[in-house]
Amino acid sequence: MQFMATELAGVMIIEPDVHEDARGFFMETYVEARFREHGINVAFVQDNHARSARGVLRGLHYQVRHGQAKLLRVVQGEVFDVAVDVRAGSAMFGRWVGCTLSAENRRQLYIPTGFAHGYCVLSDTAEVIYKCSDYYHPEDEGGLIWNDPQVGIDWPVTDPVVSGKDAKHPRLNAIQPPVVEE
Numbered sequence: 595m596q597f598m599a600t601e602l603a604g605v606m607i608i609e610p611d612v613h614e615d616a617r618g619f620f621m622e623t624y625v626e627a628r629f630r631e632h633g634i635n636v637a638f639v640q641d642n643h644a645r646s647a648r649g650v651l652r653g654l655h656y657q658v659r660h661g662q663a664k665l666l667r668v669v670q671g672e673v674f675d676v677a678v679d680v681r682a683g684s685a686m687f688g689r690w691v692g693c694t695l696s697a698e699n700r701r702q703l704y705i706p707t708g709f710a711h712g713y714c715v716l717s718d719t720a721e722v723i724y725k726c727s728d729y730y731h732p733e734d735e736g737g738l739i740w741n742d743p744q745v746g747i748d749w750p751v752t753d754p755v756v757s758g759k760d761a762k763h764p765r766l767n768a769i770q771p772p773v774v775e776e
């Protein structure tokens with residue numbers, strides 16, 4: 595398992611060691627002690643699984659008081675996955691990082707609390723699974739509009755399919771900032 599830093603401190607790409615043999619493959623996807631060695635010291639309490647069609651864009655989401663660190667991977671298809679630093683007062687406020695996650699590259703993306711998250715689908719369908727460090731609190735959901743020019747995410751899709759909810763998120767300068775505990 596290799597941990598690679600990104601331009602946004604705290605957001606990490608994790609590459610598994612894949613053991614292939616005549617039967618198929620085996621890989622470890624989460625080993626608490628290894629993650630801790632790399633500064634990822636969270637307790638995951640919820641796992642999610644979503645399937646989406648080509649061109650779907652979900653996000654950008656975070657929870658305001660019940661921040662969720664997330665560990666994402668793709669088990670079918672390919673997505674472009676994005677984290678945006680939305681922590682008020684952060685030197686990196688509004689900066690984004692993106693990474694292609696696919697069933698083929700088997701990469702994982704770790705996103706700490708305080709970051710908005712979203713992804714778009716690059717294959718006919720894609721199935722994303724992820725662990726979260728807090729429970730879903732729908733009343734606590736914060737959102738950032740996916741195409742805010744101030745953030746300038748270079749999405750590899752034009753005219754994506756977004757939910758009614760996601761079409762209404764505010765721009766960066768009007769978001770409700772997440773409460774980040776030190």
Ligand SMILES: Cc1cn([C@H]2C[C@H](O)[C@@H](COP(=O)(O)OP(=O)(O)O[C@H]3O[C@@H](C)C(=O)[C@@H](O)[C@H]3O)O2)c(=O)[nH]c1=O
Nearest residue numbers: 642644652653654655656662664711712713730757759
């Ligand atoms: C996120 C979530 C949704 N739901 C329900 C609410 C709703 O009826 C349905 C679909 O919800 P949403 O439209 O919010 O699903 P979705 O747009 O996929 O929401 C997710 O987007 C990505 C980008 C994230 O980062 C996640 O944290 C989460 O916010 O599933 C749950 O029951 N539990 C959950 O944890």
